[in-house]
Structure formats: C-alpha cells, structure tokens
Amino acid sequence: MRLIAVAAIVLLALTVPALAQTTNPIRYTWITTACSIWNCAAAALVLANGTKDVIVLPTGNEEHPWLVLKRVEAGAVYIPEDEPYGCEVFDTVTDATSRYNAMEACHGAMIMSVPDGRAVVMSLTNCKNGKRRATR
Numbered sequence: 001m002r003l004i005a006v007a008a009i010v011l012l013a014l015t016v017p018a019l020a021q022t023t024n025p026i027r028y029t030w031i032t033t034a035c036s037i038w039n040c041a042a043a044a045l046v047l048a049n050g051t052k053d054v055i056v057l058p059t060g061n062e063e064h065p066w067l068v069l070k071r072v073e074a075g076a077v078y079i080p081e082d083e084p085y086g087c088e089v090f091d092t093v094t095d096a097t098s099r100y101n102a103m104e105a106c107h108g109a110m111i112m113s114v115p116d117g118r119a120v121v122m123s124l125t126n127c128k129n130g131k132r133r134a135t136r
Contacts, residue, residue: 034064
C-alpha cells in the first residue's frame with residue numbers, strides 16, 4: 001500500500017510541471033511583395049486558393065505596378081533587403097492614419113484595413129525626393 005502511495009506522489013509530481021507548460025498562440029503579421037507584371041500578382045492569388053490572407057493592390061508606380069499583401073506567421077519569413085515596399089502593421093486605424101500622415105509624399109504610402117481587424121500602411125522603403133505630403 002505504501003508503495004502505491006509513493007508511486008502516486010511521484011507520478012503527481014511529474015505531471016504538474018507538464019501541465020504548467022503552455023504554448024504561445026501564433027502571431028501573424030502582414031508583408032508586402034512588389035510585382036513588376038500582372039502575372040506575378042495573379043500567381044500569388046492563384047497560390048492563395050481563395051483565402052483572405054492574400055490581397056493584390058495596384059500601386060500607381062510604373063516600376064512596380066502591383067503589390068501583394070500577404071498575412072504570414074511572425075518571424076517565419078525572410079524579406080530581402082532590395083524589396084522596394086515595406087509594410088507597417090497597427091492594431092487600430094487611428095494609429096495607422098497617424099503614421100500615414102507623418103510620412104513624406106515620396107513614399108507613395110497606402111493605408112488599408114485588413115481582414116484580421118488591424119490596419120496596415122504600405123510604402124516605398126526608399127524615398128527619392130524630400131517633398132512632404134500636405135496634411136489637414
């Protein structure tokens with residue numbers, strides 16, 4: 001009987017730390033990829049297979065007329081140094097609008113509310129001239 005009690009205590013002592021371990025929820029972020037032709041953007045849409053995690057936007061930029069906005073796991077993607085567009089993610093549209101208004105016009109910034117409830121500001125990473133956008 002004593003052996004069973006000791007075994008139960010040891011088993012309980014081993015299972016309590018295992019129960020205390022929790023996994024962190026997966027955190028997502030949004031990234032941009034510039035496309036110089038429509039086929040690049042269309043391929044991203046085809047590979048997305050209808051999910052709401054890929055959005056294609058026109059930029060108005062002659063060098064990179066299409067921008068692919070993609071939702072990915074944070075820390076699970078490599079963004080090349082020469083990527084012309086960057087993306088900043090905000091929890092509220094108010095914060096995103098403040099950042100958008102503070103950017104120089106040469107960045108060609110775009111603001112968008114995304115399906116996960118957050119807001120993103122997409123812009124060129126390198127500014128070619130120093131003109132500032134007029135704010136009201």
